[in-house]
Amino acid sequence: MSDKRLTDAHIVHDSVFVDASALQIPTLRILQEDGTPYSDAVLPVLDKTLALKIYDTFLFIRALDERMLASQRQGRISFYMTETGEEAADIGSTAALQDDDMIMAQYREQGALAFRGFTPDQFMNQIFSNEQDLGKGRQMPIHYGSRQLHYMTVSSPLGTQLPQATGYAFALKAQQKPNCVICYFGEGAASEGDFHAALNMAGVFKVPVIFFCRNNGYAISTPAHEQYAGDGIAPRGIGYGLKTLRVDGNDVLAVLKATQEARKLAVEQHQPVLIEAMTYRLGAHSSSDDPSGYRNKSEEDTWRAKCPVMRFKKWLIHQDWWTEADDEQRKQQHRDQIMTAMKKAEKVPAPPLRDLFTDVYDQLPWHLQEQQQALIEHIRKYPQAYSKTAGRVDHE
Structure with a gap:
């Protein structure tokens, strides 16, 4: 095969250096902060049943995170990580997948697992590392995994799931299965060598994988401007030959639409995709972290006003699919359910x-x-x- 890099290139006769200004990647947004769509917005494929399932998962995760963080402070568990503020990213994208598409998580995607049906008892058994834990008590809390739900077990080392996702997707392609892999990671993990190897392999071999970057502004305490000089993570996908899209990660309808279309590209055309979701971690990095040491309250308040849960709730109310009374009732049901599961899990013995x-x-x-x-x-x-x-x- 002849090399077309020069024969098809646009040739110039003086030095022309290209910088970030030559590539401006737009951000997909559908919902305004008041819960109404933009007038020219194209909504995703969505019915009432799916919309309410997404929102119910939002409420479950908020209740789970609140209870588990309190339990860690009480000394009942050793460690926890909340996803408060980032719920639209993993839950909205998982809602766009088929149930047998593989999920490879980083560590803040418990919403994806809950959406697929991981029960409160299963969450608690893992967090308390008892004998009913699917991982047999071998992992620290929040390192979930479920073969039944096609959710690869979380691994502590940063970025290891990225090349694994490419390899798994290669196998799907070789077996001609109509599925894809979605691989979640943060913008901090995009500084790991595994990120570059994974995207390069995916681009070369054209495998059905969606790389989903949750750009929440901080790699633990390191702000984005100290992590990279370029325009976020999205331009890297283009450099490796991936279809690339940037989305408002606090707009669940935008995330849903982006992932629906990304899945179609991945499965039907074996075209790997990179999605960069611009969001914000409202809580600490983990129960071991104090974010007041590296960011101020006014910054947090600015992003709190962009809350993905509240934005979607307003849209549901506009649709006449939800009410404030429904909201309070369902929140309490989740709190009660989680408390019951936690008390039960605490009494289950440790694995032999x-x-x-x-x-x-x-x-x-x-x-x-x-x-x-x-x-x-x-x-x-x-x-x-x-x-x-x-x-x-x-x-x-």
Whole structure:
């Protein structure tokens, strides 16, 4: 095959340097802050049932985040991460997918999992690492995963899911499956080498993947202007040959429309897509973080007025699909449901010790057998140093 990079290029005869001003990427927005669409806006494919499911997931996540952050402060759990302010990004995009499309999350996408049907009990079992946790208590809180719901288990190292998404999408293409992968990450993770390798491979091999960047303005405490000099993350997609779109990440209708069209490109044309959702993390990075040390209250208040939950609620009320009375009733139902699930999960024992050693090898090798026996003998020797649940050595 001949190389057309020069033969098809626009040739000039003096130096012309190109900078960011040559590429202005627009931002898709459908809803105004008062909940009414712009007059020329093209709405996504959406009916009442889907709209109310999206909003109900918003309310569930707000209730979950509020209760779990309080529980961490009380010492009942060790760690938590809220997604307050970013709900439209993951929930709106997941609503555009098929149920068997693969989700590869970073760590702040519990809304995507809730939308797919992860129950309050399942959330609590994972957060409390009890014996009913699908991950067998091996992960820290919020590292969810569900094979049934096509949600890849969250991994702590930053950016690892990006090249994995490209590889998974390559397999979907090879098997001719009518599905795609959506891969979530923050603008901070876009500074990792895995980001560049993943996008380059996706662009070269034309695989059905949607890279979804939640640009919330901060990589923990590092503001965006200290992370990169370019115009956000979107231009990088163009550089790697991906279809690219920037969207108002606090406008769930815009996110839904963008992802519906991105999925069509990915599945029907095997065209990888990069979506950059411009949003804001209203809460702390995690329960270990204090955002007052790196941003001020007036900045937070400015973004609080752009709340994605409130904006969508106003739209639903304009549609006569929702009322304030519905709102208060459903919020209380979610609070009660979550509290009940939490109290139940706290009483479930921790996984048996054998679960520390299984699922790696078909047959346990000698060195792990020795470690297992040493651990059992240690706990039996010092039972007073371990809780009744953490120190269980039964069923060995």
